[in-house]
Amino acid sequence: QLQLQESGPGLVKPSETLSLTCTVSGGSISSSSYYWGWIRQPPGKGLEWIGTIYPSGSTYYNPSLKTRVSMSVDTSKNQFSLRLNSVTAADTAFYYCAREGKGVFITYYYYYMDVWGKGTAVTVSS
């Protein structure tokens, strides 16, 4: 059974870089059938898509975060990572990694996130 586990510092200082890793177990991150995403949730608020990385290394980021975010994949470790620089208190959130699938049905396309990590809390504070 596929499992995802986030790891990284729980406390980051303002203006510094937030770095998180998602370790995938029970399956290969290199599968061409799936993508890998990061999502965050500020306390008491909704979900925000941060970005998605394809096994090929192609990345797509939330336009509102695009200038500060980068994602990478390490197939040798079955991990993918998130870096968010110049953080502020507004980046305080629960961060989740997830496996993302894509398909087409008749004339419609669809995306879905079917496996999620348990999430990790990140606080930005001095």
Add this chain to the structure above:
Amino acid sequence: SSELTQDPAVSVALGQTARITCQGDSLRTYYASWYQQKPGQAPVIVIYAKNNRPSGIPDRFSGSSSGNTASLTITGAQAEDEADYFCHSADRSGNHRVFGGGTKLTVL
């Protein structure tokens, strides 16, 4: 527009039918997926590709789509269905994903 709009709150009597909607221009091209999130837990997918339920999701959960609106229906709502529900799709380019603001479902 890349936004998805949900009603902040919906309430339903125990055993009755709850309907949660999600509106957005991109839903004319992309089917929504739906996630249930209970306090302190990670989201769980309940519907994808219009009306497909992952293994383990009760059949009281169903999805539909018409025009720019996707709907999640819970037929015979149970106390354990009380949770936040989020819709999710892509923007028109297909390269960016987006979540709705979420709907808090209360089962009375």
